[in-house]
Amino acid sequence: MNGREPDVVIAGGGFFGCSIALMLHRRGLKPLVVEAGPELLGRASRVNQARVHGGYHYPRSLMTAYRSRHNYERFRDTYREAIVDTFTKVYAVGRLFSKVSAGQFELFMKRIGAPLKPAPDKIARLFNPVLTEASWIAEECAFDCAILRQRCHRDLEEAGIPVKLGTRVVSAQPATDGLAEVRLDDGSEYRVKLVVNATYSGLNLLTSGSGLPPIPLKHELAEMALVELPPDLDGLSVTMMCGPFFSFMPYPSRGLTTLSHVRYTPHLQWFEKPGEKPIDPYQRFEQLSKRSHFEYMVGDASRYLPVLRGAVHRDSLWEVKTLLPQTEVDDGRPILFRRDPGLPALIHVMGGKIDNIFDVEDELDSVLSGAP
Amino acid sequence: MDPHTVISVVAPLDNDGAILAPFLTDLSRVMEGHYRFFEIILVDDGSSDDTRQTAERLLRDIPRVRYLRLSRSFGREVALSAGIESAIGDYVVTLDPTGDPVEAIPELVTVCRTNGGIVHGVALNPRLRSGVREFLGNLFRRYCNRRLGVELKRGAEDFRAMSRQAVNALLQVRVQSRYLRVLTLTLGYHHEFFPYRRVERLDQPKAGSFATETATAIDLLAANTRHPLRVVTLAGLAGAGLNLIYACYVVGIYLVKQNVAAGWTTLSLQQSGMFFFICLILAVLSEYVGTILGEVRSRPLYFIGHEANSSVLLEDTVQSSIVKESKEEVAS
Numbered sequence: 001m002n003g004r005e006p007d008v009v010i011a012g013g014g015f016f017g018c019s020i021a022l023m024l025h026r027r028g029l030k031p032l033v034v035e036a037g038p039e040l041l042g043r044a045s046r047v048n049q050a051r052v053h054g055g056y057h058y059p060r061s062l063m064t065a066y067r068s069r070h071n072y073e074r075f076r077d078t079y080r081e082a083i084v085d086t087f088t089k090v091y092a093v094g095r096l097f098s099k100v101s102a103g104q105f106e107l108f109m110k111r112i113g114a115p116l117k118p119a120p121d122k123i124a125r126l127f128n129p130v131l132t133e134a135s136w137i138a139e140e141c142a143f144d145c146a147i148l149r150q151r152c153h154r155d156l157e158e159a160g161i162p163v164k165l166g167t168r169v170v171s172a173q174p175a176t177d178g179l180a181e182v183r184l185d186d187g188s189e190y191r192v193k194l195v196v197n198a199t200y201s202g203l204n205l206l207t208s209g210s211g212l213p214p215i216p217l218k219h220e221l222a223e224m225a226l227v228e229l230p231p232d233l234d235g236l237s238v239t240m241m242c243g244p245f246f247s248f249m250p251y252p253s254r255g256l257t258t259l260s261h262v263r264y265t266p267h268l269q270w271f272e273k274p275g276e277k278p279i280d281p282y283q284r285f286e287q288l289s290k291r292s293h294f295e296y297m298v299g300d301a302s303r304y305l306p307v308l309r310g311a312v313h314r315d316s317l318w319e320v321k322t323l324l325p326q327t328e329v330d331d332g333r334p335i336l337f338r339r340d341p342g343l344p345a346l347i348h349v350m351g352g353k354i355d356n357i358f359d360v361e362d363e364l365d366s367v368l369s370g371a372p
Numbered sequence: 373m374d375p376h377t378v379i380s381v382v383a384p385l386d387n388d389g390a391i392l393a394p395f396l397t398d399l400s401r402v403m404e405g406h407y408r409f410f411e412i413i414l415v416d417d418g419s420s421d422d423t424r425q426t427a428e429r430l431l432r433d434i435p436r437v438r439y440l441r442l443s444r445s446f447g448r449e450v451a452l453s454a455g456i457e458s459a460i461g462d463y464v465v466t467l468d469p470t471g472d473p474v475e476a477i478p479e480l481v482t483v484c485r486t487n488g489g490i491v492h493g494v495a496l497n498p499r500l501r502s503g504v505r506e507f508l509g510n511l512f513r514r515y516c517n518r519r520l521g522v523e524l525k526r527g528a529e530d531f532r533a534m535s536r537q538a539v540n541a542l543l544q545v546r547v548q549s550r551y552l553r554v555l556t557l558t559l560g561y562h563h564e565f566f567p568y569r570r571v572e573r574l575d576q577p578k579a580g581s582f583a584t585e586t587a588t589a590i591d592l593l594a595a596n597t598r599h600p601l602r603v604v605t606l607a608g609l610a611g612a613g614l615n616l617i618y619a620c621y622v623v624g625i626y627l628v629k630q631n632v633a634a635g636w637t638t639l640s641l642q643q644s645g646m647f648f649f650i651c652l653i654l655a656v657l658s659e660y661v662g663t664i665l666g667e668v669r670s671r672p673l674y675f676i677g678h679e680a681n682s683s684v685l686l687e688d689t690v691q692s693s694i695v696k697e698s699k700e701e702v703a704s
Contacts, residue, residue: 060379061462061691062409062460062461062462063378064407064693067427067693068693082597099537099540100540101540101543101544102459103457104540104543105542107457107458108460111460147564161611214482215698216698216699216700218699273700274700323488324699325698325699325700326695326698326699333693334693334694334695335693335694335695336694336695336696336697336698337694337696338696338697338698350698352693356693359694360694362694364692
């Protein structure tokens, strides 16, 4: 531990946990990253889709769309080496059941400054015109999570930030002088200024371990099918908005493509609410049976894009996807940044989208400056 | 209030230069007081007074206002549509700047947030018209409630709040006759009514002339229901039946009577009766043909002549995607 006791413990070594550790280090603190898994960026950061959001995804939540657009360029520049942009990104709007019309989508993207060009004939022809209202070429990229993980490792190492793998933060308790007493499952204990709970699905493991009321969360068992695309779709990524919705996107670290579908990617959902007995979402995840919905996904998606029928299923990525219950309606993916009312030194951070990480900096600053 | 909700307020302007400054100041103050993110969209329906100059002067001081000027006067409903189309809010409020109270907006939006869909303001003190017009108006609303299957309420005008989903549905309806009062009710989304009191900003409240209101009523019916046409069909059938009976009668007389006198009176009466029906049929048919013609032309609903924005727009105020709370319950 470089002979220095940490003054911040970060629970969760995902992309958010690592980035927050670096941000705090730059502000003169000595963070310790504690990750329960065997490696950094091993869960949601690895398994959730490798999309860097350009804002196009959220025509029903202006905030998320606008912030995604704003942060898109910055993320792309900061993590240049992990960015993959050698594909053509197509967005389309469905004619039936869509919650957004082609005109509204265009207007919305213009307002947030996200470029859209009408898709050229050879791409537009791929879509079934009865079901598709319009298609465009958008500007969006993917990231390679393996490279992103190396980058996080290197940054943490250069900053001299210690990392404990295979270890879990069990509890945080109030201590004197506004400090918090943190206990890890390897038996070590630290008195720290701040505890950052960046464990995504596992947020409430720490609240319940500390005897604090849980944060309302919605969990989904999510499946991303990993497929090989038919040759006609080489170098393409397509997202169909918004209602009947599917998307396929390169997944660089496996050399395959992820296919997701709004109806079939979530297999089941459960909620964590105050007053209910907490369930370990990871344990629950392990126990759930995982039978792929690939056939349903490709069946529905190829109605819109007939050539997709030729996609071959290679594997599936499974993960617990965690959402804020209030975002059900507008599809928004804001970042939850919440000081625990029972223990102000404990901050819960749950990122809806990897690329919005920069928004956390201001919040950290206001915490460090002692603002309420 | 969820800090991440954007509220758009759409106000159509029709020679409202005189009230624009106090209206916009009040509206902006109310919105600032209640919301982190909002935009005000002024749609100038080709005003010929100083509306444009006043608006552009106000844009320099009042933030988050967009001013759209249509290339000519397209009518209030089209102006509202243009504003709604360009609104980006998660909730869109429309109102009449001459009388709808800006103070009631937060409550209206809260009702809309709770249940989604569309909330229609119903004025408890609607603009008064002469006795005959009130009577005709009541008859008209009763007819609409029966035949259109929508509940047109006295006092329900342009004051309403719509969820983004309802707005998107509305924008997909591209018919040229856009009576939002009816269109919004026929979308099928959850709707409810919100009582409020009009606060007139003008000494002499504007009210449409009898002629324009009658034209509106006819347009509205022709675009939304086939019922009048069905009545004409029935009248036509009845007229045809009468003609047939009359023909039989004539033949009978011809066979029974020895010398038939020239029945000039009967003949004239019968002819004028039939021509009455034919004219009526033609009148209603022409209404429908007109409606069909309007739809077939499918010209753009409106043209924007000019656009101007406040120096501070929404985008500059959106600093972060952070929320501070996770909430259990969600409005649907």
